[in-house]
Amino acid sequence: MSAYIDKIKEISNRLLKESKVDMVIGFRKGTVPMMNEPCFAKTPQDVDNFVWDSNCGINLANYLTNREEKIGIIAKGCDSRNIVTHIIENKIKRDRLVIIGVPCKAMIDRHKIETMFETEIQDVIEADDKIIVKGDGFEKTLNKSDVLQENCAICIHRNPVKHDEVVGDPVEEQKDVDRYEDVRKIEAMPPEEKWRYFDDLISACIRCYACRNACPLCYCHTCFVDESRPQWVGKSQDPIDTRTFHFLRAYHCSGRCTDCGACERACPMGIKVRRFTKKLEKDCLDLFGWEAGMTLEERPPLDTYRSDDPDEFIK
Template sequence: MLGYIDKIRQISKGLIEDKKVDMIIGFKKGTMPMMNEPCLVKSPKDVEKLVWDSNCGINLANYLTDRKERIGIIAKGCDSRNIVTHIIENKIKREQLVIIGVPCTGMIDKHRLTSMFEGEIEQVTEQNGNITIKGEDFEEILKKNDVLQQNCSVCIHRNPVVYDELVSDLVEEQDVDRYEDVRKIEAMPSEKKWNYFDDLLSTCIRCYACRNACPLCYCPTCFVDESRPQWVGKSDDSIDIRTFHFLRAYHCAGRCTDCGACERACPVGINMRMFTRKLEKDCFEQYGWEAGLSLDERPPLDTYKPEDPDDFIK
């Protein structure tokens, strides 16, 4: 994965110099370990800023909404699926984009790493599938595959689905059971489910980082900011919190690609993907739909087919 960067820089430089794009959206090194920042590169000399490693978990499709420029964007599997969703939802035009596809082998779970060590992590480097973590008085080498973000470890679309350029050969897709934990919750009785989510959301502070990191959340006025009528209370009361997470998940139904940006952005490490993934699973099982795989197909929630399931209607 580390070797990609030369190719990324080379392609980006070419695109800007040939005036094919006005800017490149990619990652630059963050000021803290494991926190690469998105960056816009507009001139060939800035191309050197771009980096690529296993800390590029932010979904760059988020930065495309309603842009007018011609854009070169670096896209992992999940980014590319969200780009497709953006195109389907008329938030950007395919002609505006040059997609630099990056086959991905997963991103590191920074929440997990931070909680694994007492002291502050000062440096994280990777080499040949191993991660070296350095702090003031410790140093440890871990296997990257053991510390992947959970959504990456169950990812089945690691390769970009649309791209104009590709920085390396495609990687092998995983064959995993995506919904084991969702099924576990489905099997619980109602009371237990309620408590499970109470527990899950108990630390939420309503900072809306998950919403802001999400490439799907681009409504001009989000439902939580509406005040007339006010559907969702603004407090950190457990019911308000639950209403927020629940409705947000509904807004993402049939659109979520499980890129994990929400979970990654969460400052208290809530796994809110337990909501979105249930809907993702339902979409897959009832409509055979996975978001962002094709530019020609309309999503299930805006098409009608006579064979759509309707058992829930009396």
């Protein structure tokens, strides 16, 4: 990890010094443990604030849209796939980007760790594959592999797909991972049970839209939830409105979602919002053999037509 950060700082400083970029987007330490925040470095002094550890789960591709500067960006596997999606969708030009690839060693799940302790966590330190959690009067060592973010545990694209610079050797990709166990479980339920399952899942939702804001795909000028004429989704916490919001959010991400987990990480209520997007991600893979953000050459399945597109659902 520390080798990464030295390299990140070195590359960032070099890019800024040579004026190849106007700024570098990276992470700095947050004010609370396990919450690193994005950092826009324009000078070498800013670069000193950069950190890299297992709390860099935010998807930095989110900060690339509608910008004019030349940007250097630090990208994990999933970030790089979202950057590719942005380039395909013409949100940013490839030649204005310098992608600093970071072979990702998986992020830790702050929700999971927080629920393990009753009192406030004051400090979280990482040492190799151990996580040391400290609070008022307690200290506990956890295995990192036990507290990974769910999407990281099943990730099969840890190395950046596109990069101009890279901070380390590629990590070994996970193989033989069952990515869709939970989705299949839900698919097997009868309709009433599914209904109850999702009722339960979203019952805690406070409609704060943190999942939408954290998502690099959600860049519409006016989000459908903010439209008022006509109003597609009520703004209350009516269960149906909440459900509509989650349905539509998932639909908007279909064929584009890289399962980066930023939505789930951002949720203040710890709702597993990936249960929605993951189904559509699975469908895209099953129906079109498509994984989002893997290549710049191909158009995504939902904006192309092929005569062999599946159409059994049409009478």
